[in-house]
Amino acid sequence: MATSTTIPITHETPRVLLYAIERIVAISAVRRACIVTQKVFETMVKGDHFTKSDESPVTVGDFAAQALISQIIHTVFPDDPIVGEEDASELYSPEKKEILHNITSIVNEGLTADRLDYEKEDWAIGLGRDISPQEVRENIDRGKHNGGNVGRMWTIDPIDGTKGFLRGGQYAVCVSLILDGEPVVGVIGCPNLPHDLNNPEGKKGWIFSAVKEQGAQRFTINGLDPIPLGMPSVSPESIVVLESVESGHSSHSFNSRVRELLTLKEPSLQMDSQAKYCSLAMGRGHLYLRMPTRPDYEEKIWDHAPGALLIKEAGGQVTDSRGKQLNFGLGRTLGKNYGVVACGSEVHSRVIDSVQAALEESRERAKMN
Numbered sequence: 380m381a382t383s384t385t386i387p388i389t390h391e392t393p394r395v396l397l398y399a400i401e402r403i404v405a406i407s408a409v410r411r412a413c414i415v416t417q418k419v420f421e422t423m424v425k426g427d428h429f430t431k432s433d434e435s436p437v438t439v440g441d442f443a444a445q446a447l448i449s450q451i452i453h454t455v456f457p458d459d460p461i462v463g464e465e466d467a468s469e470l471y472s473p474e475k476k477e478i479l480h481n482i483t484s485i486v487n488e489g490l491t492a493d494r495l496d497y498e499k500e501d502w503a504i505g506l507g508r509d510i511s512p513q514e515v516r517e518n519i520d521r522g523k524h525n526g527g528n529v530g531r532m533w534t535i536d537p538i539d540g541t542k543g544f545l546r547g548g549q550y551a552v553c554v555s556l557i558l559d560g561e562p563v564v565g566v567i568g569c570p571n572l573p574h575d576l577n578n579p580e581g582k583k584g585w586i587f588s589a590v591k592e593q594g595a596q597r598f599t600i601n602g603l604d605p606i607p608l609g610m611p612s613v614s615p616e617s618i619v620v621l622e623s624v625e626s627g628h629s630s631h632s633f634n635s636r637v638r639e640l641l642t643l644k645e646p647s648l649q650m651d652s653q654a655k656y657c658s659l660a661m662g663r664g665h666l667y668l669r670m671p672t673r674p675d676y677e678e679k680i681w682d683h684a685p686g687a688l689l690i691k692e693a694g695g696q697v698t699d700s701r702g703k704q705l706n707f708g709l710g711r712t713l714g715k716n717y718g719v720v721a722c723g724s725e726v727h728s729r730v731i732d733s734v735q736a737a738l739e740e741s742r743e744r745a746k747m748n
């Protein structure tokens with residue numbers, strides 16, 4: 380849909396306008412998806428989920444949030460492909476009809492929720508229209524794109540950290556725009572992240588956004604007063620490591636060896652989802668370390684694209700364990716898994732050296748066994 384607010388991008392366009400509409404559309408979609416997932420959490424029978432073929436959980440919230448985000452993006456950018464985590468294959472059988480209807484009414488609540496000021500622009504014309512169960516499935520299945528390194532594509536992780544979501548812990552609603560294999564817009568909603576980290580029982584909900592070469596900000600979930608993000612520098616011995624809650628997703632034992640090699644004193648901070656990247660960008664934690672627990676697992680692009688851009692734009696560095704850039708142009712995954720290391724630029728090379736030393740030790744141990 381062409382909108383009158385679509386700004387033509389020419390070589391004369393001031394840089395600050397690049398991706399302005401994409402950013403605001405992603406923020407709107409993420410905020411509305413957060414409304415939906417919070418609603419699902421409040422109303423669902425605790426822990427209610429389906430199990431996917433890879434044994435991982437998926438909830439009504441994951442389906443609803445992906446349908447809603449895909450609907451909003453597709454209305455404004457109908458030619459852009461989408462790489463989304465979920466597919467609707469579960470939602471075609473007659474016995475799932477009631478669940479599909481539940482998902483549809485939750486999606487429509489999200490689409491028709493009151494508009495904030497930034498949603499009163501022409502691009503938001505599609506908001507406020509109810510969609511049908513069939514459209515819900517089509518929106519979810521639009522996420523089947525295979526990725527690649529040519530042109531524009533969006534990623535959607537409707538609930539990152541589904542296990543965290545089910546536990547009432549941290550989770551994140553994650554959207555990115557990738558151009559020629561490189562993330563250029565990233566938006567992450569963290570409904571359960573406290574406004575004041577020292578008051579975990581107080582108000583909650585942050586949205587984080589980053590645009591390539593335009594910096595990164597956070598703002599409260601219903602506002603748009605941006606607080607710029609810049610990672611504070613940290614002395615190497617004061618580093619706090621951020622890691623997954625699930626030890627099956629990232630090796631805790633490897634991380635603890637790296638902490639020994641770096642002579643860190645602080646305990647690591649375990650947190651679900653890309654909320655780790657957000658926490659890092661806010662200076663709560665200084666090193667996100669994610670090393671594979673299984674040789675065959677390939678990290679998914681939607682689990683890292685917005686978070687990696689957020690860290691870069693906040694002044695940090697994100698690489699694999701060899702210090703190489705993550706490659707978002709290989710398809711739906713990052714390819715062979717060499718882990719992820721995200722931290723401040725001033726400590727990055729020291730961290731990579733320790734990670735490589737710990738890897739060498741594991742190889743030596745494996746040879747002896």
Ligand SMILES: Nc1ncnc2c1ncn2[C@@H]1O[C@H](COP(=O)(O)OS(=O)(=O)O)[C@@H](OP(=O)(O)O)[C@H]1O
Nearest residue numbers: 538539540541542543623624625627628651652676
């Ligand atoms: N074996 C294995 N290794 C590495 N990563 C895996 C693995 N299995 C799953 N996943 C992905 O982990 C995503 C959840 O992120 P985290 O591990 O950071 O959070 S958590 O501690 O699991 O809550 C999770 O994202 P969601 O499915 O969106 O929750 C998965 O994509």
Ligand SMILES: [Mg+2]
Nearest residue numbers: 536539540682
């Ligand atoms: Mg995920």
Ligand SMILES: [Mg+2]
Nearest residue numbers: 464536538539
């Ligand atoms: Mg997910």
Ligand SMILES: [Mg+2]
Nearest residue numbers: 435436464541
């Ligand atoms: Mg999942």
